[in-house]
Amino acid sequence: MQLALNEDQRQVLDFVEALARPFASAPLHDAGLALESEELDAALVENGFLDVMTVEELGPVTAALVVEKLARLPFAVEAAASALVRPLIDPELPRPLCLVEEGRTSALLRFLRPGATVVVVGPSGVRSFTASEELIAPAQEDTLYAYPVAFLTGLPEATIAHDVDPVEITRAWRVAMAAEAAGLLGAALTSVVTYVSERKQFGRPLATFQAMRHRLAEAQVVTNTVYWLAMRAAASGDYADAAMALLHAQEAAKRVCYDYHQFLGGMGMTLEHPLHLWTYRLKLLTAELGGRGAQGLAAAEALWG
Amino acid sequence: MQFEWTEEQDAFRRRIRDFLQANLPGDWEKFSEHGPASPALTAFARTFCVKLAEVGLLFPHWTQEMGGEGLGPWEQQILSEEMWIAGEPRGGQYMNVNWIGPTLEKYGTPEQKARYLEPITRGESLWCQGFSEPDAGSDLASLRTRAVLKDGNYVINGQKIWTSYAGLADTCFLLTRTSDDRKKGITIVLVPMDTPGITVRQIPSLIGEGDIHEVFFDDVNVPETARFGEEGQAWEIVAYSLRNERLGIPRFTLARAALDRAVMMLKQRGDFTREYVRIEAARCAALCEAAGTANYAVVQKRVDGLAIGAESSSARYATVMAERAVCEFVVEFLPEALAGASPYLKMHHQRGIVAGVAAGSAEIQLNIIASDVLELPREPR
Numbered sequence: 001m002q003l004a005l006n007e008d009q010r011q012v013l014d015f016v017e018a019l020a021r022p023f024a025s026a027p028l029h030d031a032g033l034a035l036e037s038e039e040l041d042a043a044l045v046e047n048g049f050l051d052v053m054t055v056e057e058l059g060p061v062t063a064a065l066v067v068e069k070l071a072r073l074p075f076a077v078e079a080a081a082s083a084l085v086r087p088l089i090d091p092e093l094p095r096p097l098c099l100v101e102e103g104r105t106s107a108l109l110r111f112l113r114p115g116a117t118v119v120v121v122g123p124s125g126v127r128s129f130t131a132s133e134e135l136i137a138p139a140q141e142d143t144l145y146a147y148p149v150a151f152l153t154g155l156p157e158a159t160i161a162h163d164v165d166p167v168e169i170t171r172a173w174r175v176a177m178a179a180e181a182a183g184l185l186g187a188a189l190t191s192v193v194t195y196v197s198e199r200k201q202f203g204r205p206l207a208t209f210q211a212m213r214h215r216l217a218e219a220q221v222v223t224n225t226v227y228w229l230a231m232r233a234a235a236s237g238d239y240a241d242a243a244m245a246l247l248h249a250q251e252a253a254k255r256v257c258y259d260y261h262q263f264l265g266g267m268g269m270t271l272e273h274p275l276h277l278w279t280y281r282l283k284l285l286t287a288e289l290g291g292r293g294a295q296g297l298a299a300a301e302a303l304w305g
Numbered sequence: 306m307q308f309e310w311t312e313e314q315d316a317f318r319r320r321i322r323d324f325l326q327a328n329l330p331g332d333w334e335k336f337s338e339h340g341p342a343s344p345a346l347t348a349f350a351r352t353f354c355v356k357l358a359e360v361g362l363l364f365p366h367w368t369q370e371m372g373g374e375g376l377g378p379w380e381q382q383i384l385s386e387e388m389w390i391a392g393e394p395r396g397g398q399y400m401n402v403n404w405i406g407p408t409l410e411k412y413g414t415p416e417q418k419a420r421y422l423e424p425i426t427r428g429e430s431l432w433c434q435g436f437s438e439p440d441a442g443s444d445l446a447s448l449r450t451r452a453v454l455k456d457g458n459y460v461i462n463g464q465k466i467w468t469s470y471a472g473l474a475d476t477c478f479l480l481t482r483t484s485d486d487r488k489k490g491i492t493i494v495l496v497p498m499d500t501p502g503i504t505v506r507q508i509p510s511l512i513g514e515g516d517i518h519e520v521f522f523d524d525v526n527v528p529e530t531a532r533f534g535e536e537g538q539a540w541e542i543v544a545y546s547l548r549n550e551r552l553g554i555p556r557f558t559l560a561r562a563a564l565d566r567a568v569m570m571l572k573q574r575g576d577f578t579r580e581y582v583r584i585e586a587a588r589c590a591a592l593c594e595a596a597g598t599a600n601y602a603v604v605q606k607r608v609d610g611l612a613i614g615a616e617s618s619s620a621r622y623a624t625v626m627a628e629r630a631v632c633e634f635v636v637e638f639l640p641e642a643l644a645g646a647s648p649y650l651k652m653h654h655q656r657g658i659v660a661g662v663a664a665g666s667a668e669i670q671l672n673i674i675a676s677d678v679l680e681l682p683r684e685p686r
């Protein structure tokens with residue numbers, strides 16, 4: 001048991017932090033909710049931050065730490081699947097990576113665009129293909145998510161079969177989403193804490209009212225434990241740990257998103273305040289891999305058969 | 306960052322399990338239904354702890370100067386986990402080894418150490434913690450039990466409440482008021498429970514026989530040498546002690562074990578096929594594991610010699626969430642467990658519902674998190 005960051009991990013996170021600094025605040029945006037930055041994406045790739053899992057002394061926990069950290073940015077970056085799942089399938093797969101469950105290929109896909117690699121995971125195995133223009137139907141322009149999203153119109157004739165265990169890939173997928181959710185939850189909480197500490201009504205900061213303090217404190221407790229369960233699941237490689245980590249993350253996301261906007265009052269309904277950049281990613285993550293119920297069933301199966 | 310126990314730690318855990326296996330009676334599970342402070346369990350603990358002391362498992366985490374093995378916080382955690390899962394066969398003596406001993410060592414006079422540490426290390430003494438009063442619960446600093454120094458003696462008058470183990474304890478770690486200065490007017494006095502003027506009354510409760518008491522002090526006389534630390538030093542000393550206490554009870558382990566037991570029972574009768582039951586069970590498991598990791602993060606800070614602050618409140622609250630979820634799960638899906646079908650689950654329920662009240666309530670933990678973790682501006686007073 002050693003829960004402090006080691007020297008390597010601290011260094012990697014410091015590098016990520018420095019690289020991400022120019023992207024730490026959200027530019028004002030009024031069309032669409034998703035913020036992306038090609039520049040940021042390129043910098044991450046160039047510096048190898050999405051490949052840390054394969055570096056022996058770094059491994060999956062460091063990859064999860066990087067994913068958590070990047071999710072705190074207002075910009076949506078396809079890091080989770082690339083950093084925590086791709087190395088298990090084929091480290092050379094072109095990014096972004098869109099993971100989709102077999103039988104649910106009509107689902108809304110995050111980061112789907114021409115050139116993206118779509119990975120279909122299911123009982124019959126793990127297969128991938130490169131998404132071409134004809135296979136993609138855009139989602140509505142003012143889609144209410146802070147991820148870029150689109151639909152697949154169908155599957156291509158030819159796909160590449162990967163000789164990997166779909167159960168293992170699903171496990172890593174859960175870890176990736178839990179780590180991403182941990183960062184989103186952390187950033188959303190910080191953003192709300194800042195607002196309610198400054199905003200005054202009745203002559204005092206909103207954050208001095210206990211109705212708010214207690215709900216925010218509970219949010220801190222679950223946010224903190226989402227982080228720890230995600231890191232532990234990354235470390236252990238255990239199927240039950242991964243399912244519990246994502247279950248807990250999806251529970252947490254469901255619990256806090258509504259409150260957070262509520263606490264900002266009218267400002268919480270605007271695009272001016274960046275809160276939605278985290279919460280409207282979290283909202284979509286609550287649906288990932290079948291949502292809380294599916295994670296619960298997977299965890300129960302792994303724990304008790 | 307890594308989440309595995311070392312081989313030595315695994316071996317240490319096995320050593321404890323083997324000991325428990327060999328030294329708990331066959332009907333232990335039924336027996337442990339008696340509350341941790343019941344006469345039956347207290348009497349049992351008096352022989353059990355002596356045996357623990359003999360094999361070096363009573364206080365292996367204490368420093369070598371104190372007679373321990375100097376094993377450190379992780380081993381203390383493992384020891385506490387195994388004992389708590391087993392229904393805490395040490396009874397109230399867990400307090401001795403978790404915080405009373407170390408606090409005596411740090412703040413006691415040579416005479417106090419000589420008098421009190423030795424029986425603790427033999428596994429033969431029982432303490433109680435006289436903090437709460439009828440009008441001083443969450444607002445502990447408003448306590449009013451008076452200690453007045455007169456002719457070299459403290460004369461104590463007042464009342465304590467909720468005092469665990471008071472019925473059978475040898476000594477009370479008592480908070481008294483020696484001046485009107487709120488926190489700085491509180492002083493610790495170590496009071497032998499057989500001192501004339503002390504009356505103990507048991508409070509019938511939902512959590513097991515003999516667990517909580519009222520303690521009345523009527524002109525109780527103890528020599529000045531019974532004072533622990535300086536006058537007015539209590540708040541500082543208690544802050545130190547409670548930091549150890551908060552980590553002392555790894556409730557999440559018993560909650561998790563109770564959950565596993567409940568699932569086993571549901572499976573046996575073919576009721577663990579319904580999806581919503583399985584999902585609910587998984588949710589409980591995740592909350593137990595969540596509490597576990599939050600607690601471990603605090604232990605890590607102790608290992609690293611860092612000051613432990615409000616994150617222990619966050620871990621405590623995570624534990625309350627887990628305890629609550631498991632208690633509710635059992636009642637909803639195995640109601641008969643609390644009516645005789647499972648002594649273990651009944652025992653868990655009685656201990657689990659206490660998580661959000663004893664040793665500082667859940668709401669107080671949220672207040673601390675809000676102020677000291679989130680650093681929200683303070684509430685107006």
Ligand SMILES: Cc1cc2nc3c(=O)[nH]c(=O)nc-3n(C[C@H](O)[C@H](O)[C@H](O)COP(=O)(O)OP(=O)(O)OC[C@H]3O[C@@H](n4cnc5c(N)ncnc54)[C@H](O)[C@@H]3O)c2cc1C
Nearest residue numbers: 434435436437442443467468469659662663664665666668
């Ligand atoms: C099983 C058990 C064993 C115990 N053992 C001991 C012992 O050995 N020695 C000892 O000294 N004490 C002991 N206690 C007492 C325990 O520490 C107190 O019960 C606890 O501190 C709460 O105090 P109270 O009961 O007076 O509740 P109160 O302080 O009256 O609180 C009642 C409710 O109000 C809430 N509340 C209080 N203040 C605030 C606030 N500022 N903001 C929001 N909500 C608030 C509380 O959270 C709680 O929900 C024990 C209690 C139990 C249940």
